[in-house]
Amino acid sequence: MTATPSPAGHRSAGIPEFPMPRAAQCPFDPPPALREKQQEGPLTRVRLWDGSTHWLVTRYAEQRALLADPRVSADITRPGYPSPAASRSNTIGFILMDDPEHARQRRMVTAPFTIKRVEALRPAVQKIVDDLIDELLAGPKPVDLVEAFALPVPSLVICALLGVPYADHAFFQENSKTIINRDATVEQRTAAHGRLSAYLDGLVAEKLARPADDLLSRLAERVGAGELTRLEAARMGVLLLIAGHETTANMIALGTLALLEHPGQLAALRESDDPKLVAGAVEELLRYLHITHSGRRRVATDDIEIAGQVVRAGEGLILANDIGNRDPAAFPDPDRLDIHRDARHHVAFGFGVHQCLGQSLARMELQVVYGTLYRRIPTLRLAAALDDIPFKHDGSVYGVYELPVTW
Amino acid sequence: MNVHLDQDKCVASGQCVMAAPDVFDQRDEDGIAVLLTSAPSTEDAEGVRHAATVCPALAIHLTEATAED
Ligand code: HEM
Numbered sequence: 001m002t003a004t005p006s007p008a009g010h011r012s013a014g015i016p017e018f019p020m021p022r023a024a025q026c027p028f029d030p031p032p033a034l035r036e037k038q039q040e041g042p043l044t045r046v047r048l049w050d051g052s053t054h055w056l057v058t059r060y061a062e063q064r065a066l067l068a069d070p071r072v073s074a075d076i077t078r079p080g081y082p083s084p085a086a087s088r089s090n091t092i093g094f095i096l097m098d099d100p101e102h103a104r105q106r107r108m109v110t111a112p113f114t115i116k117r118v119e120a121l122r123p124a125v126q127k128i129v130d131d132l133i134d135e136l137l138a139g140p141k142p143v144d145l146v147e148a149f150a151l152p153v154p155s156l157v158i159c160a161l162l163g164v165p166y167a168d169h170a171f172f173q174e175n176s177k178t179i180i181n182r183d184a185t186v187e188q189r190t191a192a193h194g195r196l197s198a199y200l201d202g203l204v205a206e207k208l209a210r211p212a213d214d215l216l217s218r219l220a221e222r223v224g225a226g227e228l229t230r231l232e233a234a235r236m237g238v239l240l241l242i243a244g245h246e247t248t249a250n251m252i253a254l255g256t257l258a259l260l261e262h263p264g265q266l267a268a269l270r271e272s273d274d275p276k277l278v279a280g281a282v283e284e285l286l287r288y289l290h291i292t293h294s295g296r297r298r299v300a301t302d303d304i305e306i307a308g309q310v311v312r313a314g315e316g317l318i319l320a321n322d323i324g325n326r327d328p329a330a331f332p333d334p335d336r337l338d339i340h341r342d343a344r345h346h347v348a349f350g351f352g353v354h355q356c357l358g359q360s361l362a363r364m365e366l367q368v369v370y371g372t373l374y375r376r377i378p379t380l381r382l383a384a385a386l387d388d389i390p391f392k393h394d395g396s397v398y399g400v401y402e403l404p405v406t407w
Numbered sequence: 408m409n410v411h412l413d414q415d416k417c418v419a420s421g422q423c424v425m426a427a428p429d430v431f432d433q434r435d436e437d438g439i440a441v442l443l444t445s446a447p448s449t450e451d452a453e454g455v456r457h458a459a460t461v462c463p464a465l466a467i468h469l470t471e472a473t474a475e476d
Pocket residue numbers: 074094095096106158239240241243244245247248251291292296297348349350351353354355356357358359361362
Protein backbone atom coordinates (compact mmCIF):
# COMPACT_ATOMS: atom_id res chain seq x y z
CA MET A 1 0.00 0.00 0.00
CA THR A 2 2.45 2.66 -1.14
CA ALA A 3 0.13 4.62 -3.45
CA THR A 4 -0.81 8.04 -2.15
CA PRO A 5 -4.37 7.72 -0.90
CA SER A 6 -7.02 10.19 -1.94
CA PRO A 7 -8.34 12.31 0.95
CA ALA A 8 -11.49 10.21 1.15
CA GLY A 9 -9.51 7.01 0.82
CA HIS A 10 -7.18 8.22 3.51
CA ARG A 11 -10.04 8.95 5.86
CA SER A 12 -11.55 5.53 5.42
CA ALA A 13 -8.24 3.68 5.27
CA GLY A 14 -7.92 1.45 8.29
CA ILE A 15 -11.65 1.56 9.00
CA PRO A 16 -12.51 -2.08 9.56
CA GLU A 17 -15.44 -3.86 8.05
CA PHE A 18 -18.42 -4.86 10.22
CA PRO A 19 -19.44 -7.55 11.07
CA MET A 20 -16.06 -8.97 12.00
CA PRO A 21 -15.12 -12.65 12.02
CA ARG A 22 -14.86 -14.67 15.23
CA ALA A 23 -11.66 -16.54 15.98
CA ALA A 24 -12.10 -20.12 14.76
CA GLN A 25 -10.83 -21.63 18.01
CA CYS A 26 -13.12 -19.48 20.23
CA PRO A 27 -16.68 -20.05 18.94
CA PHE A 28 -18.24 -18.60 22.11
CA ASP A 29 -16.29 -15.34 22.13
CA PRO A 30 -17.03 -12.15 20.18
CA PRO A 31 -14.63 -11.34 17.33
CA PRO A 32 -11.14 -10.41 18.58
CA ALA A 33 -11.26 -7.25 16.44
CA LEU A 34 -14.31 -6.09 18.45
CA ARG A 35 -12.30 -6.43 21.66
CA GLU A 36 -9.52 -4.33 20.09
CA LYS A 37 -12.06 -1.67 19.11
CA GLN A 38 -13.40 -1.65 22.67
CA GLN A 39 -9.91 -1.06 24.01
CA GLU A 40 -9.41 1.76 21.48
CA GLY A 41 -12.39 3.70 22.83
CA PRO A 42 -16.16 3.60 23.37
CA LEU A 43 -16.93 4.99 19.92
CA THR A 44 -14.90 4.11 16.83
CA ARG A 45 -15.67 3.88 13.13
CA VAL A 46 -16.61 0.84 11.04
CA ARG A 47 -17.57 0.24 7.46
CA LEU A 48 -20.58 -1.75 6.28
CA TRP A 49 -21.04 -4.01 3.24
CA ASP A 50 -22.10 -0.99 1.08
CA GLY A 51 -19.05 1.09 1.96
CA SER A 52 -20.97 3.39 4.31
CA THR A 53 -19.21 4.19 7.60
CA HIS A 54 -20.86 4.37 11.00
CA TRP A 55 -20.15 4.68 14.70
CA LEU A 56 -19.37 1.41 16.44
CA VAL A 57 -20.27 1.54 20.14
CA THR A 58 -18.43 -1.12 22.11
CA ARG A 59 -18.67 -0.24 25.79
CA TYR A 60 -21.52 -1.16 28.10
CA ALA A 61 -22.16 2.31 29.61
CA GLU A 62 -22.26 4.14 26.28
CA GLN A 63 -24.41 1.43 24.71
CA ARG A 64 -27.02 1.75 27.44
CA ALA A 65 -26.94 5.54 27.35
CA LEU A 66 -27.44 5.66 23.57
CA LEU A 67 -30.07 2.91 23.38
CA ALA A 68 -32.15 4.77 25.98
CA ASP A 69 -31.66 8.17 24.30
CA PRO A 70 -34.79 9.56 22.57
CA ARG A 71 -32.52 11.22 19.97
CA VAL A 72 -31.59 7.75 18.74
CA SER A 73 -33.92 6.24 16.13
CA ALA A 74 -34.57 2.62 15.12
CA ASP A 75 -36.34 3.69 11.92
CA ILE A 76 -34.72 1.81 9.03
CA THR A 77 -36.21 4.18 6.46
CA ARG A 78 -34.28 7.22 7.82
CA PRO A 79 -31.23 8.27 5.79
CA GLY A 80 -28.03 7.22 7.53
CA TYR A 81 -29.49 4.10 9.14
CA PRO A 82 -26.83 1.36 9.05
CA SER A 83 -28.89 -1.12 7.09
CA PRO A 84 -27.69 -4.74 7.10
CA ALA A 85 -28.94 -5.18 3.51
CA ALA A 86 -29.91 -3.21 0.43
CA SER A 87 -33.60 -3.20 1.26
CA ARG A 88 -34.50 -0.19 3.39
CA SER A 89 -38.23 -0.72 3.72
CA ASN A 90 -39.75 -1.77 7.00
CA THR A 91 -41.54 -5.05 6.45
CA ILE A 92 -41.10 -6.34 9.97
CA GLY A 93 -43.07 -3.81 12.00
CA PHE A 94 -42.59 -1.94 15.27
CA ILE A 95 -39.08 -3.23 16.03
CA LEU A 96 -37.94 -0.80 13.30
CA MET A 97 -40.23 2.10 14.30
CA ASP A 98 -39.95 4.99 16.74
CA ASP A 99 -42.34 6.19 19.41
CA PRO A 100 -45.15 7.13 19.51
CA GLU A 101 -46.19 4.58 16.81
CA HIS A 102 -43.77 1.96 18.20
CA ALA A 103 -45.25 2.31 21.69
CA ARG A 104 -48.82 2.23 20.37
CA GLN A 105 -48.25 -1.06 18.55
CA ARG A 106 -46.04 -2.66 21.19
CA ARG A 107 -48.65 -2.06 23.90
CA MET A 108 -51.17 -4.01 21.83
CA VAL A 109 -49.14 -7.21 22.31
CA THR A 110 -47.58 -6.87 25.77
CA ALA A 111 -50.35 -8.53 27.80
CA PRO A 112 -49.36 -12.21 27.27
CA PHE A 113 -45.72 -11.46 28.15
CA THR A 114 -46.18 -10.17 31.71
CA ILE A 115 -44.39 -12.07 34.48
CA LYS A 116 -47.78 -13.30 35.80
CA ARG A 117 -49.00 -14.67 32.46
CA VAL A 118 -45.63 -16.23 31.71
CA GLU A 119 -45.46 -17.92 35.13
CA ALA A 120 -48.92 -19.36 34.50
CA LEU A 121 -47.49 -21.05 31.39
CA ARG A 122 -44.58 -22.65 33.25
CA PRO A 123 -46.32 -26.00 33.95
CA ALA A 124 -47.32 -26.31 30.27
CA VAL A 125 -43.75 -25.58 29.17
CA GLN A 126 -42.42 -28.11 31.70
CA LYS A 127 -44.76 -30.70 30.17
CA ILE A 128 -43.58 -29.87 26.63
CA VAL A 129 -39.96 -30.24 27.75
CA ASP A 130 -40.61 -33.48 29.68
CA ASP A 131 -42.47 -35.04 26.75
CA LEU A 132 -39.76 -34.11 24.24
CA ILE A 133 -37.09 -35.59 26.52
CA ASP A 134 -39.17 -38.80 26.85
CA GLU A 135 -39.20 -39.00 23.05
CA LEU A 136 -35.46 -38.34 22.85
CA LEU A 137 -34.74 -41.11 25.33
CA ALA A 138 -36.99 -43.55 23.50
CA GLY A 139 -35.54 -42.69 20.09
CA PRO A 140 -32.30 -43.45 18.23
CA LYS A 141 -28.96 -41.90 19.12
CA PRO A 142 -26.94 -39.93 18.28
CA VAL A 143 -29.58 -37.32 17.57
CA ASP A 144 -29.53 -33.70 16.39
CA LEU A 145 -30.57 -31.73 19.48
CA VAL A 146 -31.53 -28.68 17.37
CA GLU A 147 -34.12 -30.56 15.33
CA ALA A 148 -35.36 -32.87 18.09
CA PHE A 149 -35.48 -30.46 21.01
CA ALA A 150 -34.12 -26.89 20.71
CA LEU A 151 -36.46 -25.81 17.88
CA PRO A 152 -39.62 -27.66 18.97
CA VAL A 153 -39.69 -26.25 22.54
CA PRO A 154 -40.01 -22.52 21.69
CA SER A 155 -41.95 -23.23 18.48
CA LEU A 156 -44.63 -25.16 20.37
CA VAL A 157 -44.82 -22.41 22.98
CA ILE A 158 -45.09 -19.45 20.60
CA CYS A 159 -47.56 -21.31 18.36
CA ALA A 160 -49.90 -21.89 21.30
CA LEU A 161 -49.54 -18.29 22.47
CA LEU A 162 -50.14 -16.78 19.04
CA GLY A 163 -52.67 -19.32 17.78
CA VAL A 164 -50.54 -20.63 14.91
CA PRO A 165 -51.00 -24.34 14.08
CA TYR A 166 -47.79 -26.15 15.06
CA ALA A 167 -48.41 -28.59 12.21
CA ASP A 168 -47.09 -25.84 9.90
CA HIS A 169 -43.74 -25.67 11.69
CA ALA A 170 -41.63 -26.93 8.78
CA PHE A 171 -43.01 -24.10 6.63
CA PHE A 172 -42.47 -21.25 9.07
CA GLN A 173 -39.13 -22.49 10.40
CA GLU A 174 -37.74 -22.75 6.87
CA ASN A 175 -38.85 -19.23 5.96
CA SER A 176 -37.63 -17.75 9.27
CA LYS A 177 -34.25 -19.32 8.63
CA THR A 178 -33.99 -17.54 5.26
CA ILE A 179 -35.06 -14.20 6.73
CA ILE A 180 -32.37 -14.19 9.40
CA ASN A 181 -29.60 -15.61 7.18
CA ARG A 182 -27.09 -12.79 6.67
CA ASP A 183 -25.96 -14.39 3.40
CA ALA A 184 -29.41 -14.76 1.84
CA THR A 185 -30.05 -12.39 -1.07
CA VAL A 186 -32.56 -9.59 -0.74
CA GLU A 187 -34.81 -11.45 -3.21
CA GLN A 188 -34.68 -14.64 -1.15
CA ARG A 189 -35.43 -12.78 2.05
CA THR A 190 -38.26 -10.75 0.51
CA ALA A 191 -39.83 -13.90 -0.93
CA ALA A 192 -39.61 -15.74 2.41
CA HIS A 193 -41.06 -12.73 4.16
CA GLY A 194 -43.88 -12.51 1.64
CA ARG A 195 -44.78 -16.16 2.21
CA LEU A 196 -44.85 -15.72 5.99
CA SER A 197 -46.88 -12.49 5.78
CA ALA A 198 -49.45 -14.10 3.51
CA TYR A 199 -49.65 -17.06 5.88
CA LEU A 200 -50.14 -14.84 8.94
CA ASP A 201 -52.63 -12.68 7.05
CA GLY A 202 -54.69 -15.78 6.35
CA LEU A 203 -54.61 -16.71 10.01
CA VAL A 204 -55.69 -13.20 11.08
CA ALA A 205 -58.64 -13.48 8.65
CA GLU A 206 -59.59 -16.82 10.20
CA LYS A 207 -59.43 -15.37 13.72
CA LEU A 208 -61.59 -12.44 12.63
CA ALA A 209 -64.27 -14.95 11.70
CA ARG A 210 -63.67 -17.39 14.56
CA PRO A 211 -61.83 -15.76 17.48
CA ALA A 212 -60.03 -18.05 19.91
CA ASP A 213 -58.11 -17.53 23.15
CA ASP A 214 -54.82 -16.46 21.57
CA LEU A 215 -52.83 -13.36 20.64
CA LEU A 216 -53.67 -13.40 16.91
CA SER A 217 -57.35 -13.27 17.85
CA ARG A 218 -56.66 -10.20 20.02
CA LEU A 219 -54.92 -8.60 17.03
CA ALA A 220 -57.81 -9.55 14.77
CA GLU A 221 -60.16 -7.75 17.19
CA ARG A 222 -58.00 -4.63 16.81
CA VAL A 223 -58.32 -4.96 13.06
CA GLY A 224 -62.08 -5.26 13.46
CA ALA A 225 -62.09 -2.13 15.63
CA GLY A 226 -60.07 -0.19 13.05
CA GLU A 227 -57.04 0.27 15.34
CA LEU A 228 -54.76 -1.79 13.14
CA THR A 229 -54.68 -2.68 9.46
CA ARG A 230 -54.64 -6.34 8.38
CA LEU A 231 -51.13 -5.79 7.03
CA GLU A 232 -49.90 -4.37 10.35
CA ALA A 233 -51.47 -7.28 12.22
CA ALA A 234 -49.87 -9.82 9.87
CA ARG A 235 -46.45 -8.14 10.25
CA MET A 236 -46.74 -8.21 14.01
CA GLY A 237 -47.59 -11.89 13.76
CA VAL A 238 -44.50 -12.52 11.60
CA LEU A 239 -42.26 -10.59 14.02
CA LEU A 240 -43.59 -12.46 17.04
CA LEU A 241 -43.41 -15.85 15.35
CA ILE A 242 -39.79 -15.39 14.21
CA ALA A 243 -38.54 -13.64 17.35
CA GLY A 244 -40.41 -16.13 19.48
CA HIS A 245 -38.77 -19.30 18.26
CA GLU A 246 -35.44 -18.61 16.54
CA THR A 247 -33.72 -16.78 19.38
CA THR A 248 -34.73 -19.13 22.17
CA ALA A 249 -33.92 -22.19 20.05
CA ASN A 250 -30.41 -20.88 19.50
CA MET A 251 -29.98 -20.22 23.21
CA ILE A 252 -31.04 -23.79 24.00
CA ALA A 253 -28.62 -25.43 21.57
CA LEU A 254 -25.67 -23.05 21.95
CA GLY A 255 -26.17 -22.92 25.73
CA THR A 256 -26.05 -26.71 25.89
CA LEU A 257 -22.88 -26.77 23.82
CA ALA A 258 -21.25 -24.10 26.01
CA LEU A 259 -22.12 -26.08 29.14
CA LEU A 260 -20.81 -29.33 27.63
CA GLU A 261 -17.54 -27.47 26.97
CA HIS A 262 -17.50 -26.20 30.59
CA PRO A 263 -18.14 -29.46 32.49
CA GLY A 264 -17.56 -27.93 35.94
CA GLN A 265 -20.30 -25.38 35.32
CA LEU A 266 -22.59 -28.04 33.90
CA ALA A 267 -22.07 -30.25 36.97
CA ALA A 268 -22.83 -27.35 39.33
CA LEU A 269 -26.04 -26.64 37.43
CA ARG A 270 -27.09 -30.29 37.28
CA GLU A 271 -26.42 -30.99 40.95
CA SER A 272 -28.27 -27.99 42.31
CA ASP A 273 -32.01 -27.92 42.81
CA ASP A 274 -32.01 -24.22 43.63
CA PRO A 275 -34.23 -22.38 41.13
CA LYS A 276 -32.20 -19.22 41.87
CA LEU A 277 -29.04 -20.89 40.62
CA VAL A 278 -30.79 -22.03 37.44
CA ALA A 279 -32.18 -18.51 36.91
CA GLY A 280 -28.70 -17.08 37.45
CA ALA A 281 -27.23 -19.54 34.95
CA VAL A 282 -29.79 -18.40 32.36
CA GLU A 283 -28.73 -14.75 32.82
CA GLU A 284 -25.05 -15.65 32.63
CA LEU A 285 -25.49 -17.74 29.47
CA LEU A 286 -27.51 -14.92 27.88
CA ARG A 287 -24.66 -12.53 28.69
CA TYR A 288 -21.82 -14.85 27.72
CA LEU A 289 -23.31 -16.14 24.45
CA HIS A 290 -25.10 -12.97 23.34
CA ILE A 291 -26.64 -14.56 20.25
CA THR A 292 -28.00 -11.38 18.57
CA HIS A 293 -24.46 -10.70 17.33
CA SER A 294 -25.16 -8.28 14.45
CA GLY A 295 -25.43 -5.27 16.75
CA ARG A 296 -28.40 -3.06 17.46
CA ARG A 297 -28.72 -0.66 14.52
CA ARG A 298 -29.72 2.98 15.06
CA VAL A 299 -29.41 6.48 13.58
CA ALA A 300 -29.05 9.80 15.46
CA THR A 301 -31.86 12.34 14.89
CA ASP A 302 -29.99 15.17 16.61
CA ASP A 303 -26.40 15.94 17.60
CA ILE A 304 -25.44 13.89 20.65
CA GLU A 305 -22.39 14.49 22.81
CA ILE A 306 -21.08 11.30 24.29
CA ALA A 307 -17.71 10.13 25.63
CA GLY A 308 -15.93 13.21 24.30
CA GLN A 309 -17.33 12.72 20.78
CA VAL A 310 -20.19 14.31 18.91
CA VAL A 311 -22.49 11.98 17.03
CA ARG A 312 -24.07 14.21 14.38
CA ALA A 313 -27.72 14.09 13.39
CA GLY A 314 -28.08 11.60 10.54
CA GLU A 315 -25.07 9.47 11.52
CA GLY A 316 -25.49 5.74 11.94
CA LEU A 317 -24.79 3.80 15.13
CA ILE A 318 -24.03 0.11 15.56
CA LEU A 319 -24.25 -0.92 19.19
CA ALA A 320 -22.35 -4.17 19.57
CA ASN A 321 -24.00 -5.54 22.68
CA ASP A 322 -22.04 -8.79 22.38
CA ILE A 323 -18.80 -7.01 23.31
CA GLY A 324 -20.75 -4.75 25.72
CA ASN A 325 -21.64 -7.90 27.62
CA ARG A 326 -17.90 -8.62 27.84
CA ASP A 327 -16.99 -5.12 29.08
CA PRO A 328 -14.68 -5.57 32.10
CA ALA A 329 -16.08 -2.33 33.57
CA ALA A 330 -19.50 -4.00 33.90
CA PHE A 331 -18.53 -7.67 34.33
CA PRO A 332 -15.27 -8.55 36.10
CA ASP A 333 -13.28 -11.23 34.29
CA PRO A 334 -15.82 -10.95 31.44
CA ASP A 335 -14.59 -13.81 29.26
CA ARG A 336 -15.16 -16.38 31.98
CA LEU A 337 -18.45 -18.29 31.96
CA ASP A 338 -19.47 -18.33 35.62
CA ILE A 339 -23.04 -19.35 36.39
CA HIS A 340 -22.61 -18.11 39.96
CA ARG A 341 -21.97 -14.48 39.01
CA ASP A 342 -24.66 -11.78 39.09
CA ALA A 343 -25.15 -11.09 35.37
CA ARG A 344 -28.69 -9.71 35.55
CA HIS A 345 -27.69 -6.29 34.22
CA HIS A 346 -26.57 -7.75 30.86
CA VAL A 347 -27.78 -6.28 27.57
CA ALA A 348 -28.56 -9.57 25.80
CA PHE A 349 -32.15 -8.35 25.37
CA GLY A 350 -31.02 -4.89 24.30
CA PHE A 351 -31.84 -1.70 26.22
CA GLY A 352 -34.20 1.23 25.77
CA VAL A 353 -37.76 1.15 24.49
CA HIS A 354 -37.09 -1.74 22.11
CA GLN A 355 -35.82 -4.05 24.81
CA CYS A 356 -37.06 -7.55 24.11
CA LEU A 357 -40.80 -7.89 24.47
CA GLY A 358 -40.56 -11.67 24.99
CA GLN A 359 -37.77 -11.64 27.58
CA SER A 360 -39.85 -13.02 30.46
CA LEU A 361 -41.09 -15.83 28.26
CA ALA A 362 -37.58 -16.58 26.97
CA ARG A 363 -36.20 -16.60 30.52
CA MET A 364 -38.88 -18.99 31.74
CA GLU A 365 -38.40 -21.37 28.79
CA LEU A 366 -34.63 -21.39 29.31
CA GLN A 367 -35.02 -21.93 33.07
CA VAL A 368 -37.22 -24.96 32.43
CA VAL A 369 -34.86 -26.33 29.77
CA TYR A 370 -31.55 -25.79 31.60
CA GLY A 371 -33.14 -26.97 34.84
CA THR A 372 -34.47 -30.20 33.30
CA LEU A 373 -32.46 -31.46 30.31
CA TYR A 374 -29.11 -32.13 32.00
CA ARG A 375 -30.73 -33.72 35.04
CA ARG A 376 -32.91 -36.04 32.96
CA ILE A 377 -29.94 -36.97 30.71
CA PRO A 378 -26.92 -36.67 33.02
CA THR A 379 -24.56 -38.40 30.58
CA LEU A 380 -25.45 -36.09 27.68
CA ARG A 381 -22.39 -35.48 25.49
CA LEU A 382 -21.35 -34.31 22.06
CA ALA A 383 -21.41 -36.94 19.31
CA ALA A 384 -19.01 -34.95 17.11
CA ALA A 385 -15.81 -32.98 17.54
CA LEU A 386 -16.29 -29.32 18.44
CA ASP A 387 -14.46 -28.44 15.21
CA ASP A 388 -17.15 -30.21 13.19
CA ILE A 389 -20.10 -28.34 14.70
CA PRO A 390 -21.58 -25.93 12.11
CA PHE A 391 -21.84 -22.49 13.76
CA LYS A 392 -24.18 -19.80 12.40
CA HIS A 393 -21.46 -17.32 11.46
CA ASP A 394 -23.74 -16.22 8.62
CA GLY A 395 -26.86 -15.74 10.74
CA SER A 396 -28.07 -12.43 12.13
CA VAL A 397 -28.73 -14.57 15.20
CA TYR A 398 -25.81 -16.76 16.31
CA GLY A 399 -26.09 -20.40 17.24
CA VAL A 400 -25.47 -23.84 15.75
CA TYR A 401 -27.19 -25.38 12.75
CA GLU A 402 -26.87 -28.85 14.20
CA LEU A 403 -25.85 -30.31 17.53
CA PRO A 404 -25.27 -34.08 17.36
CA VAL A 405 -25.51 -35.49 20.87
CA THR A 406 -25.62 -38.87 22.51
CA TRP A 407 -25.71 -40.21 26.10
CA MET B 408 -36.22 5.36 50.09
CA ASN B 409 -38.96 6.73 47.87
CA VAL B 410 -39.85 5.24 44.50
CA HIS B 411 -41.26 7.15 41.53
CA LEU B 412 -42.52 5.36 38.47
CA ASP B 413 -43.21 7.03 35.12
CA GLN B 414 -45.85 4.83 33.49
CA ASP B 415 -45.75 6.79 30.23
CA LYS B 416 -42.16 5.69 29.73
CA CYS B 417 -42.64 2.05 30.83
CA VAL B 418 -42.28 -0.55 28.05
CA ALA B 419 -43.60 -3.50 30.08
CA SER B 420 -40.30 -5.36 30.23
CA GLY B 421 -41.20 -6.89 33.58
CA GLN B 422 -37.67 -6.42 34.92
CA CYS B 423 -38.81 -4.45 37.99
CA VAL B 424 -41.33 -7.15 38.93
CA MET B 425 -38.58 -9.74 38.67
CA ALA B 426 -36.23 -7.66 40.83
CA ALA B 427 -38.69 -6.50 43.52
CA PRO B 428 -42.03 -8.34 43.32
CA ASP B 429 -43.30 -6.81 46.56
CA VAL B 430 -42.88 -3.29 45.20
CA PHE B 431 -43.79 -3.57 41.51
CA ASP B 432 -46.58 -5.31 39.63
CA GLN B 433 -47.82 -5.18 36.03
CA ARG B 434 -51.27 -4.21 34.73
CA ASP B 435 -53.08 -7.23 33.28
CA GLU B 436 -54.27 -5.40 30.18
CA ASP B 437 -50.90 -4.18 28.87
CA GLY B 438 -48.10 -5.13 31.25
CA ILE B 439 -47.36 -1.54 32.24
CA ALA B 440 -45.74 -1.42 35.68
CA VAL B 441 -47.63 -0.28 38.77
CA LEU B 442 -46.23 0.59 42.18
CA LEU B 443 -47.51 -1.48 45.09
CA THR B 444 -45.81 0.91 47.50
CA SER B 445 -43.75 4.03 47.01
CA ALA B 446 -41.96 3.53 50.32
CA PRO B 447 -40.41 0.04 50.20
CA SER B 448 -39.16 -1.78 53.27
CA THR B 449 -35.45 -2.02 53.99
CA GLU B 450 -35.44 -5.65 52.80
CA ASP B 451 -36.82 -4.60 49.44
CA ALA B 452 -34.43 -1.68 48.98
CA GLU B 453 -31.72 -3.64 47.21
CA GLY B 454 -34.19 -5.16 44.75
CA VAL B 455 -35.66 -1.74 44.04
CA ARG B 456 -32.21 -0.27 43.38
CA HIS B 457 -31.54 -3.12 41.00
CA ALA B 458 -34.89 -2.48 39.27
CA ALA B 459 -33.96 1.18 38.76
CA THR B 460 -30.62 0.12 37.28
CA VAL B 461 -32.00 -2.39 34.80
CA CYS B 462 -35.23 -0.63 33.79
CA PRO B 463 -34.68 -0.26 30.03
CA ALA B 464 -37.01 2.74 29.79
CA LEU B 465 -35.37 4.70 32.66
CA ALA B 466 -38.86 4.90 34.17
CA ILE B 467 -37.90 4.26 37.82
CA HIS B 468 -36.43 7.04 39.95
CA LEU B 469 -35.36 6.78 43.57
CA THR B 470 -34.91 9.34 46.24
CA GLU B 471 -32.90 8.09 49.18
CA ALA B 472 -34.59 9.89 52.03
CA THR B 473 -33.20 8.68 55.32
CA ALA B 474 -29.87 7.62 56.73
CA GLU B 475 -31.06 4.01 57.31
CA ASP B 476 -31.41 3.54 53.58
C1 HEM C 1 -33.30 -15.82 24.34
C2 HEM C 1 -34.15 -15.36 23.53
C3 HEM C 1 -34.23 -13.96 23.01
C4 HEM C 1 -33.23 -13.03 22.78
C5 HEM C 1 -31.74 -13.18 23.05
C6 HEM C 1 -33.89 -11.84 22.26
C7 HEM C 1 -33.22 -10.66 21.96
C8 HEM C 1 -33.84 -9.49 21.58
C9 HEM C 1 -33.17 -8.22 21.40
C10 HEM C 1 -31.68 -7.98 21.55
C11 HEM C 1 -34.10 -7.29 21.05
C12 HEM C 1 -33.87 -5.80 20.82
C13 HEM C 1 -33.86 -5.40 19.39
C14 HEM C 1 -33.42 -3.95 19.21
O1 HEM C 1 -33.24 -3.21 20.19
O2 HEM C 1 -33.21 -3.54 18.07
C15 HEM C 1 -35.36 -7.99 21.00
C16 HEM C 1 -36.57 -7.39 20.65
C17 HEM C 1 -37.74 -8.11 20.51
N1 HEM C 1 -37.97 -9.41 20.88
FE1 HEM C 1 -36.64 -10.71 21.61
N2 HEM C 1 -35.23 -12.07 22.17
C18 HEM C 1 -35.48 -13.34 22.61
C19 HEM C 1 -36.71 -13.97 22.69
C20 HEM C 1 -37.88 -13.43 22.28
C21 HEM C 1 -39.16 -14.08 22.39
C22 HEM C 1 -39.42 -15.45 23.00
C23 HEM C 1 -40.08 -13.23 21.85
C24 HEM C 1 -41.55 -13.52 21.82
C25 HEM C 1 -42.39 -13.35 20.98
C26 HEM C 1 -39.36 -12.03 21.41
C27 HEM C 1 -39.92 -10.92 20.79
C28 HEM C 1 -39.28 -9.72 20.57
C29 HEM C 1 -39.92 -8.55 19.99
C30 HEM C 1 -41.36 -8.45 19.52
C31 HEM C 1 -38.96 -7.53 19.95
C32 HEM C 1 -39.14 -6.09 19.45
C33 HEM C 1 -39.43 -5.19 20.61
C34 HEM C 1 -39.57 -3.72 20.23
O3 HEM C 1 -39.09 -3.30 19.18
O4 HEM C 1 -40.20 -2.98 21.01
N3 HEM C 1 -38.05 -12.20 21.70
N4 HEM C 1 -35.19 -9.32 21.35
